[in-house]
Amino acid sequence: MIGKLNHVAIAVPDLEAAETQYRNMLGADLSPAQDLPDHGVRVIFVNLPNTKIELLYPLGDASPIQSFLEKNPNGGMHHICYEVDDLAEACHHLTKSGARVLGDGSPQIGAHGKPVIFLHPKDFNGCLIELEQA
Ligand code: CO
Secondary structure, X not given: OEEEEEEEEEEOOOHHHHHHHHHHHOOOEEOOOEEEHHXXXXXXXXXXXXXXXXXXXXOOOOOHHHHHHHHOXXXXXXXXXXXXXXXXXXXXXXXXXXXXXXXXOOOEEOOOOOEEEEEOHHHOOOOOEEEEEO
């Protein structure tokens, strides 16, 4: 069911420091910082030949990244995103299999303007999983 790795998201406590580190130490190709207020994040994309990394920094008071950073002050891997061909079918199959879909259990428009769902990390080895309609 799952296809390509779309991205790995890393929560960072200092976006400028992370940007400098990825650019200067790792020699990465970065996009400019972008605010996504609907998702409570400021994001920089690290463009890799086969996928991308998202550096996530909290934006606004209700940011989900803020609470993550309170638990993980040095930052850390926040989620991993796989592509699926048919998100509605994937959602149905996962729910039937006992996995918990976060929120109201139905696809929402994600940070890239495509439908996504998030799966409860406790059901997937402690890893928050995002599934995005390819
Ligand atoms: Co994501």
